Amino acid sequence: AQSVSQHNHHVILSEAASLELGCNYSYGGTVNLFWYVQYPGQHLQLLLKYFSGDPLVKGIKGFEAEFIKSKFSFNLRKPSVQWSDTAEYFCAVGPSGTYKYIFGTGTRLKVLA
Amino acid sequence: GAVVSQHPSRVICKSGTSVKIECRSLDFQATTMFWYRQFPKQSLMLMATSNEGSKATYEQGVEKDKFLINHASLTLSTLTVTSAHPEDSSFYICSARVDSGGAADTQYFGPGTRLTVL
Numbered sequence: 258a259q260s261v262s263q264h265n266h267h268v269i270l271s272e273a274a275s276l277e278l279g280c281n282y283s284y285g286g287t288v289n290l291f292w293y294v295q296y297p298g299q300h301l302q303l304l305l306k307y308f309s310g311d312p313l314v315k316g317i318k319g320f321e322a323e324f325i326k327s328k329f330s331f332n333l334r335k336p337s338v339q340w341s342d343t344a345e346y347f348c349a350v351g352p353s354g355t356y357k358y359i360f361g362t363g364t365r366l367k368v369l370a
Numbered sequence: 371g372a373v374v375s376q377h378p379s380r381v382i383c384k385s386g387t388s389v390k391i392e393c394r395s396l397d398f399q400a401t402t403m404f405w406y407r408q409f410p411k412q413s414l415m416l417m418a419t420s421n422e423g424s425k426a427t428y429e430q431g432v433e434k435d436k437f438l439i440n441h442a443s444l445t446l447s448t449l450t451v452t453s454a455h456p457e458d459s460s461f462y463i464c465s466a467r468v469d470s471g472g473a474a475d476t477q478y479f480g481p482g483t484r485l486t487v488l
Contacts, residue, residue, distance in 0.1 A: 299481070300481035300482060301463070301465075303478070347413065356404075358404075360414045362412060362413045363413055
């Protein structure tokens with residue numbers, strides 16, 4: 258069965274620390290990959306997406322993610338987090354040819370000022 | 371950008387009643403919308419895919435007679451929870467697909483509706 262794993266459920270960082278959130282998926286075919294962010298009390302917002310081409314994708318607010326096909330991974334990174342990055346982050350995978358997303362369980366990030 | 375709204379944002383109802391939740395794409399047309407359910411501290415689970423002008427496609431384990439979906443126009447999909455029970459209490463989120471004519475489609479999400487069944 259297709260699945261998406263986010264191994265870090267809770268992450269606490271101090272401001273200016275570097276961030277890397279893991280995302281691994283299990284699916285043998287071609288996929289589209291997404292990271293969404295949900296700020297407290299707000300709806301899911303798209304951070305970045307990968308469909309094809311350069312496996313290093315840059316998104317909004319200084320976030321980037323790298324698709325490593327051999328590892329079935331799409332990890333999210335930010336070199337220096339801010340207090341305002343406190344939110345929940347969801348990785349999602351959409352098998353090509355379908356419009357469905359499979360979401361990971363999410364990672365709650367808390368950034369200490 | 372693509373904006374999706376949901377109404378109401380919160381609803382409390384008595385057990386046995388029905389509740390309708392609306393999902394609208396405000397600045398684009400969406401041939402496909404999706405309904406998700408999010409349990410506390412868990413991920414989003416896809417309930418069904420709503421296609422304009424045709425029947426919704428439900429995921430395995432989702433009761434289609436309980437969760438009625440109607441996608442009557444290119445900007446509106448509704449989810450009706452019929453004969454709601456306390457176990458239906460949850461956070462319901464819709465999304466709409468921006469149709470770019472190929473593989474590069476992205477879903478944009480509404481703010482969600484918190485349903486509490488007493």
